[in-house]
Amino acid sequence: MKLRIFPLALIGSLLFLVIFWVVRSQTLAGAKMSAEPGTPSGQAFGTQTLTASDIGGSLPVSALALQRYAHSAIVTQTVAGIDLSVTNLRYEKDDFFKIKIAVDVCYRLPDNKDWGIYEAIVQSDGQQFLLHGGTLLEVAEAREDGTKHIVRFEGQGMEVEDVPSDGVSYRCDALSFFPYPPLAEGLELSSAILTIKSLRALPREGQDCEFYLTAVQEALKQDGAGIELACTQGEWGRYNLQIVNKLAGMSEKEARSVVMQYADRVWTVEGPWVFEGKLISADAWLAMP
Numbered sequence: 001m002k003l004r005i006f007p008l009a010l011i012g013s014l015l016f017l018v019i020f021w022v023v024r025s026q027t028l029a030g031a032k033m034s035a036e037p038g039t040p041s042g043q044a045f046g047t048q049t050l051t052a053s054d055i056g057g058s059l060p061v062s063a064l065a066l067q068r069y070a071h072s073a074i075v076t077q078t079v080a081g082i083d084l085s086v087t088n089l090r091y092e093k094d095d096f097f098k099i100k101i102a103v104d105v106c107y108r109l110p111d112n113k114d115w116g117i118y119e120a121i122v123q124s125d126g127q128q129f130l131l132h133g134g135t136l137l138e139v140a141e142a143r144e145d146g147t148k149h150i151v152r153f154e155g156q157g158m159e160v161e162d163v164p165s166d167g168v169s170y171r172c173d174a175l176s177f178f179p180y181p182p183l184a185e186g187l188e189l190s191s192a193i194l195t196i197k198s199l200r201a202l203p204r205e206g207q208d209c210e211f212y213l214t215a216v217q218e219a220l221k222q223d224g225a226g227i228e229l230a231c232t233q234g235e236w237g238r239y240n241l242q243i244v245n246k247l248a249g250m251s252e253k254e255a256r257s258v259v260m261q262y263a264d265r266v267w268t269v270e271g272p273w274v275f276e277g278k279l280i281s282a283d284a285w286l287a288m289p
Contacts, residue, residue, distance in 0.1 A: 059076075060076050060078070060083035060085065060108070061083065061108055061166070061170050062083045062084055062085040062106040062107050062108055062170055063076045063085040063106070065085075065106040065140070065170050066085045066087055066104065066105075066106040066172060068138070068152075069088065069104045069137060069172065069174075070088065071087070072087055072088055072089070072280070073087065074086070075087070075275055075277070077273045077274070077275065079271050079272065079273050080269055080270065080271070081110075082107060082108050082110065082199065083107070083108050084105060084107040084196060084271075084273045085105065085106050085107070086103055086104065086105045086194065086275050087103070087105075088102070088103060088104045089101070089102075089192060089194065089275075089277050089278070089279055089280070090102050090103070090279065090280050090282050091124075091189050091280075092281065092282035092283075094178070097182060097183065098179070098182070098183040098185060098187075099179065099187055100176055100177060100178050100179075101122050101124065101129050101176075101177040101189075102174060102175065102176050103174075103175050103177075104137065104172070104173070104175075105117070105173055105196070106170055106171065106172040106173075107171060107172075107199070108168060108169070108170050109170055109171055110199075110269060111169070111201075112141055112142070112169055112204070113201035113202065113204065113211070113267065114201055114202045114203070114204050115199055115200070115201040116173070117131070117134070117173065117175065117196055117199055118197075118268065119196075119198045120175065120177075120194070120195060120196040121177070121194075121195050121197070122177045122192050122193065122194050122195075123192065123193045123195075124187075124189045124190075124192035124193070124279065125187060125188075125189055127183070127187060128179070128180055129177035129179050129180070130177060130179075130180045131175060131176075132177060132178045133175075133176055134173040134175040134176060135153075135173065135174045135176075136153055136172075136173055137152065137173060137174055138151065138153070138170075138171070139151055139170070139171045139172070140168075140169055140170050140171075142167050142168055142169045143165060146164065146165050147163065147164065147165050148162070148166065148168075148169075149161075149162055150162070190278065191276070191277065192276070192277065193274065193276045194274070194276075194277075195271075195272050195273070195274050195275075196271055196272060196273040196274075197270070197271050197272050198268055198270050198271055198272075199268070199269040199271075200267055200268050200269075201268075206233060208231070208233065208241075209231035209232065209233040209239050209241075211263075211267075212229055212241055212263070213229060213230075213231055215266045215267075216229065216259065216262050216266055219262050219265065219266055220258075220259070220262055223262075225247075225258060225262070226245070226250075227243060227246050227247070227250075227255050228243075228244050228245035228246075229241065229242065229243065229244065230242040230244045241259075243255045243256065243259070
């Protein structure tokens with residue numbers, strides 16, 4: 001399997017800060033997440049709270065996968081049928097941004113498209129931190145031959161493992177958040193609220209036509225949009241999407257706009273998954289067993 005790691009959010013720190021979308025104020029209520037190992041908080045809003053010692057049983061696949069990376073309590077929340085687990089909520093100094101926040105997450109994938117976290121934000125002590133990017137830790141693909149193909153990334157290397165499949169694919173990332181607006185000086189942070197707003201997928205390399213002719217075309221048909229697609233897949237990942245039928249009076253540009261809206265809907269899963277917890281310094285986090 002050839003893996004493509006696409007950006008988890010808009011890339012480039014300076015451009016990211018200039019082209020900043022307005023974040024709507026929300027009522028941020030969610031699952032309490034303790035950053036102290038062995039001290040999980042209580043249940044909240046249907047959230048399952050786990051410690052790093054809770055292995056086995058009927059735990060969600062995202063929590064089981066995150067055990068490998070957890071130095072603190074694991075918290076899981078399920079929204080839209082997707083269980084998403086977080087751990088290791090931490091902050092560290094940064095030469096340019098003064099401070100950044102990081103967290104490790106694992107989440108169930110709806111299917112085998114190239115899913116990633118698309119929009120997320122952290123709020124801490126009156127300061128907001130925007131998702132800057134992340135590092136892929138691990139990805140597992142449940143295959144039709146009854147195996148699960150797992151790839152883990154460590155440093156410059158990777159570990160590949162094939163195990164019997166349980167039919168569930170997942171992904172784990174280490175996410176990084178930087179302050180907006182930039183800080184004039186560092187902060188002493190004590191707690192934070194993490195809101196993961198949505199997941200988004202892209203077709204894997206060479207599967208663009210398959211995506212449009214199945215998922216998107218089916219959604220168009222179900223809604224009676226009156227648009228029919230054709231697609232030819234070329235070399236080097238190139239593809240040619242064509243509108244072969246559309247409603248009378250609809251222009252080609254309008255039809256393509258509708259198709260893109262449906263594509264966006266099909267490859268996006270809306271949350272939010274919301275977690276609240278204590279922040280620890282990166283030094284204290286690294287010292288944890």
